[in-house]
Amino acid sequence: MIDTHTHLYSKEFDTDRDAMIQSAINGGVSKMLMPNVDVDSISGMHDLVKKFPQNCFAMMGLHPCSVNENWEKDLLTIKEWLNKEKYCAVGEIGIDLYWDETTLGFQQNAFKTQIKWAKEKKLPIVIHVRDAFNECFEIVDQMNDENLTGVFHCFSGNLEQAKHIIKYGGFKLGIGGVVTFKNGGLDKVLPEIDLEHLILETDSPYLAPAPHRGKRNESLYLNLVASKLAELKGVDLKTIDEVTTKNALELFSTVK
Numbered sequence: 066m067i068d069t070h071t072h073l074y075s076k077e078f079d080t081d082r083d084a085m086i087q088s089a090i091n092g093g094v095s096k097m098l099m100p101n102v103d104v105d106s107i108s109g110m111h112d113l114v115k116k117f118p119q120n121c122f123a124m125m126g127l128h129p130c131s132v133n134e135n136w137e138k139d140l141l142t143i144k145e146w147l148n149k150e151k152y153c154a155v156g157e158i159g160i161d162l163y164w165d166e167t168t169l170g171f172q173q174n175a176f177k178t179q180i181k182w183a184k185e186k187k188l189p190i191v192i193h194v195r196d197a198f199n200e201c202f203e204i205v206d207q208m209n210d211e212n213l214t215g216v217f218h219c220f221s222g223n224l225e226q227a228k229h230i231i232k233y234g235g236f237k238l239g240i241g242g243v244v245t246f247k248n249g250g251l252d253k254v255l256p257e258i259d260l261e262h263l264i265l266e267t268d269s270p271y272l273a274p275a276p277h278r279g280k281r282n283e284s285l286y287l288n289l290v291a292s293k294l295a296e297l298k299g300v301d302l303k304t305i306d307e308v309t310t311k312n313a314l315e316l317f318s319t320v321k
């Protein structure tokens with residue numbers, strides 16, 4: 066299976082990072098895709114690609130919560146790396162109005178700029194959206210075309226929002242620990258959505274699935290996300306594994 070969104074370089078893993086990655090690999094999660102968040106997360110992420118070249122893959126982007134008045138300077142660094150190294154996606158990028166509404170203007174500009182770069186480089190985008198579906202849709206509606214693909218990571222919206230995303234044509238829904246939460250709401254949405262639109266993720270160290278909710282998440286727990294999805298879709302685990310892996314490899318086509 067492929068964990069399409071995991072922050073393996075986070076300080077939460079400083080004490081046992083290699084063992085944690087190895088236990089995910091041993092547990093069937095053979096590939097882990099790392100979204101970048103800011104200028105400071107880049108070197109730790111690159112270190113892991115060097116150490117686990119078959120298993121760990123990097124993205125490049127500036128997270129909306131890291132967009133502040135320095136966004137133009139930070140994006141220059143992001144752009145330099147995008148031109149220098151190979152990445153499997155531009156991410157994570159998007160709009161977050163939960164933590165800070167005052168930076169909306171900066172966030173919109175940074176989001177649009179990074180979408181443009183993804184199109185030029187023919188890379189998928191990994192979108193983070195929180196309390197900002199309308200603002201995010203406004204931009205993707207404008208910029209979507211046959212060259213744009215991506216994922217709405219950690220999807221936890223309603224059926225109408227899921228259908229809006231699927232209508233773009235090149236976008237998937239990233240399903241993570243929220244699927245296991247009581248009152249997470251996805252139990253009402255996912256039975257209506259075909260498996261071909263879904264990929265799996267943990268977003269570790271955040272959003273641990275039940276029964277680890279509230280504790281540190283890790284890529285191994287992708288198995289719990291997959292099991293819950295199998296239950297909701299009424300199919301076996303093997304089908305979830307095969308279809309979501311195929312979907313992820315199609316979207317992130319440089320991951321081999």
Ligand SMILES: [Zn+2]
Pocket residue numbers: 070072100157268
């Ligand atoms: Zn993330």
